[in-house]
Amino acid sequence: VERVRRGDRDAYGELVQRYMRPAYSIAWRILENRADAEDLVQEAFLVALERIDSFEAGRPFGPWFYRILWNRGLNARESRSVRETEEIPDAAADPGPGPEELTERRRRRDRLREAMSELTERQRDVVRLHELEGFSSLEIGEMMGLSDGTVRWHLHRAREALRGALAGDGGEDDDGSDAGREHG
Amino acid sequence: MADRGDDAVPPGTGEESGPELREELARIEPGAPMESVDWQGLYGRILEDAEPALSRRRGGSRAGRRGWVRPLARWARPGIPAAAAAALALAVWTWTGVPGGAGAGPAGSASAPSAGGFGASPGGPGAAPAGVPGDDGLMAMAAGTEDGLVLLWAALAEE
Numbered sequence: 001v002e003r004v005r006r007g008d009r010d011a012y013g014e015l016v017q018r019y020m021r022p023a024y025s026i027a028w029r030i031l032e033n034r035a036d037a038e039d040l041v042q043e044a045f046l047v048a049l050e051r052i053d054s055f056e057a058g059r060p061f062g063p064w065f066y067r068i069l070w071n072r073g074l075n076a077r078e079s080r081s082v083r084e085t086e087e088i089p090d091a092a093a094d095p096g097p098g099p100e101e102l103t104e105r106r107r108r109r110d111r112l113r114e115a116m117s118e119l120t121e122r123q124r125d126v127v128r129l130h131e132l133e134g135f136s137s138l139e140i141g142e143m144m145g146l147s148d149g150t151v152r153w154h155l156h157r158a159r160e161a162l163r164g165a166l167a168g169d170g171g172e173d174d175d176g177s178d179a180g181r182e183h184g
Numbered sequence: 185m186a187d188r189g190d191d192a193v194p195p196g197t198g199e200e201s202g203p204e205l206r207e208e209l210a211r212i213e214p215g216a217p218m219e220s221v222d223w224q225g226l227y228g229r230i231l232e233d234a235e236p237a238l239s240r241r242r243g244g245s246r247a248g249r250r251g252w253v254r255p256l257a258r259w260a261r262p263g264i265p266a267a268a269a270a271a272l273a274l275a276v277w278t279w280t281g282v283p284g285g286a287g288a289g290p291a292g293s294a295s296a297p298s299a300g301g302f303g304a305s306p307g308g309p310g311a312a313p314a315g316v317p318g319d320d321g322l323m324a325m326a327a328g329t330e331d332g333l334v335l336l337w338a339a340l341a342e343e
Contacts, residue, residue: 007241009231016230021218024226028216037216038226045230049237113212131206132213162205 001061005052016045019062022133023069026143029128030073040076044069063142070143108166115165123158126151 003011023044027037048055048065055064116124125144129135135143137151144151 004238005241007238007243009235009238012234012238013227013231016227020223020227020230024218024221025216034217034220038221041226042230042233046233046237049234109208109212112208116209116212127209128213131209132215159202159205162209163202166205166208 001052001055001057004049012049015061019065020045022062023066025133026066026069026129027073029125029133030070030077036076040069040073044072047072063139066139066143067145108168111165111168112162115161119158119161120154123154126154127158127162130155 001011001015004015020041023041024037027040027044028034031037031040044065047068051068055061116127119127122144126140129140129143130137137155138148140146141148141151146154
């Protein structure tokens with residue numbers, strides 16, 4: 001980072017190489033579009049370079065950078081210029097199970113999708129980053145500017161709703177029904 | 185519902201996740217299509233974007249250096265001869281004005297500066313009695329030194 005501050009292109013290149021892929025993963029989770037995610041990563045690196053003097057030496061670069069990425073991503077998501085989300089082929093198309101089991105699986109996934117859509121945006125983001133990208137609640141907190149406790153609370157509520165959906169609880173008549181309320 | 189802290193979370197629920205839930209989520213929300221990204225292209229674009237900012241930073245550090253080099257260079261032309269003259273004058277003064285050194289050894293025979301100024305001054309170091317000069321001798325030495333410096337400066341200025 002010190003070298004980047006002095007304008008060292010190679011050092012900046014090293015940072016880009018190291019953080020480009022995880023950054024893209026996060027950007028994808030926010031925007032769900034390949035081109036938008038690439039634009040976001042590109043923009044976040046540039047913003048990070050412009051703000052590199054405010055980076056506190058001795059601290060890890062990742063969380064600081066991901067926070068920039070996250071905030072820019074949220075802005076992009078809110079803006080109208082964001083391209084449509086891409087339709088990703090369902091990874092569930094694995095052959096093997098019989099038609100009955102397949103039908104049941106589809107039902108479960110539909111319920112899960114619905115439960116996900118009923119979560120607040122923040123809960124969805126927390127779940128995606130934790131369950132799918134493998135970030136800890138602390139890391140998510142740093143990225144999103146939330147306390148660890150708040151992140152864990154969102155995670156807890158979201159899981160409750162999603163597990164309910166998987167189990168076929170419906171989610172309307174139980175504790176999961178208010179999981180979609182916004183907090184923090 | 186108000187925002188809550190750690191105590192609102194049942195213990196142990198923060199970091200645990202069921203494999204089933206994770207698997208199902210992964211199926212309905214697949215990860216980024218990493219293989220379809222042109223990483224070299226993206227890397228190149230990021231670095232290309234950054235080039236003006238990096239170049240400004242490089243230029244900035246050079247400008248920072250120029251910031252103190254330029255005034256120094258401006259002052260160097262008159263400053264170096266002046267510093268040399270001052271050093272020479274100090275050396276001469278030390279050589280001829282050290283108590284006990286005025287009459288003996290090279291100080292005593294330092295006729296060049298003496299001829300230039302010190303010697304011309306009445307009661308200068310040459311006129312002082314050998315050994316420790318008295319108050320009068322010191323005053324004369326000081327006066328002689330001043331004369332010597334003035335002459336030295338005049339000579340340098342002429343040059």
